[in-house]
Amino acid sequence: MxxxxxxxxxxxxxxxxxxxxxxxxxxxxxxxxxxxxxxxxxxxxxxxxxxxxxxxxxxxxxxxxxxxxxxxxxxxxxxxxxxxxxxxxxxxxxxxxxxGAGWPTAEGSDVIFVAGGLGLAPLRPAIRRALARRSDYGRVAILFGTRHPAEMLYRQELEQWRQRLDVDVSVTVDHADALWHGNVGVVPALIARTVFDPKNAVALVCGPEVMMRFTVSALREAGVPDGRVYLSMERNMKCAAGLCGHCQFGPEFLCMTGPVMPFDRIASLFATREI
Ligand SMILES: Cc1cc2nc3c(=O)[nH]c(=O)nc-3n(C[C@H](O)[C@H](O)[C@H](O)COP(=O)(O)OP(=O)(O)OC[C@H]3O[C@@H](n4cnc5c(N)ncnc54)[C@H](O)[C@@H]3O)c2cc1C
Structure with missing residues (x-):
């Protein structure tokens, strides 16, 4: 800061x-x-x-x-x-x-954005940055899950991203309606269907904590090292200046060292309930 x-x-x-x-x-x-x-x-x-x-x-x-x-x-x-x-x-x-700490730039890597619901909001500036400098990256994939087609955040911008030939955009919904012809199911399930080089990929993940847990498991299964997976950890933040301790997560004050954290740094805490 x-x-x-x-x-x-x-x-x-x-x-x-x-x-x-x-x-x-x-x-x-x-x-x-x-x-x-x-x-x-x-x-x-x-x-x-x-x-x-x-x-x-x-x-x-x-x-x-x-x-x-x-x-x-x-x-x-x-x-x-x-x-x-x-x-x-x-x-x-x-x-x-x-x-707080932001997303890594991840230049030179394949980059996989994984968002659940409102989790697309903090990822959007990083997605825009990657698409503006597209040649600095390998493959780029945007995986987005939302509850219902009617609850699709940034619908128009998603459509613009989808129309580009140099980005793989996959959207899934928990509950489809009669007009929906896309994926149905949870967003981590999209990872196995996405083409990327796991050893040279960086994953940026934001969404409800349960979604992030399953996403981390799916990325591990795909072979992405923990140190190349970044999560945005939202905790109750009050002062945002590392003073009050409301956002404490083990030894971390997430307002300062987070909210974006490399998974290898928080893996043991992430496995602990109610922390
Ligand atoms: C780093 C960080 C970034 C954030 N970014 C955003 C953002 O971009 N947009 C945004 O809208 N919020 C964001 N939040 C959440 C936001 O800070 C508040 O926690 C949230 O808006 C609720 O505040 P409130 O005072 O209105 O409700 P509260 O009085 O705190 O909560 C009212 C009720 O809503 C529930 N609730 C609290 N948060 C959520 C939630 N996120 N989803 C569903 N239910 C919830 C509570 O459990 C409670 O039952 C972020 C939080 C952090 C720590």
């Missing part, structure tokens, strides 16, 4: 520049700083967003806006996320960050 810790605790004022309705319970907010430029960030990092009068939560950076603002995709699940998701254009929010 670049900034001194006391500065890291003071929210900067941002305005909502635009609200994109993704799904009935999910929006992407374009947040623009009131003064000065947007600080630099690395795909996989997060900001602490403060809904004034309600509270503050960690939200992954899901993209940038022509160098000026941050994109954040928020699902309404509780008080703070609902307050953020219902902000109107022009509303003010507090923003601290960016925080």
């Amino acid at each position: 670049d900034m001194p810790r006391h500065n890291a605790l003071v929210p900067a004022p941002y305005r909502v520049g635009e609200v994109y309705r993704e799904l009935p319970d999910t929006v992407t907010l374009r947040l623009v700083p009131e003064s000065g430029g947007r600080p630099p960030y690395t795909p996989g990092q997060f900001n602490m967003l403060y809904a004034f009068g309600t509270g503050e939560i960690a939200i992954s950076i899901s993209g940038e806006d022509e160098g000026e603002g941050f994109l954040h995709t928020v699902r309404e699940v509780g008080a703070v996320s609902t307050a953020l998701a219902r902000l109107a254009v022009g509303a003010r929010v507090g923003l601290r960050g960016p925080f």
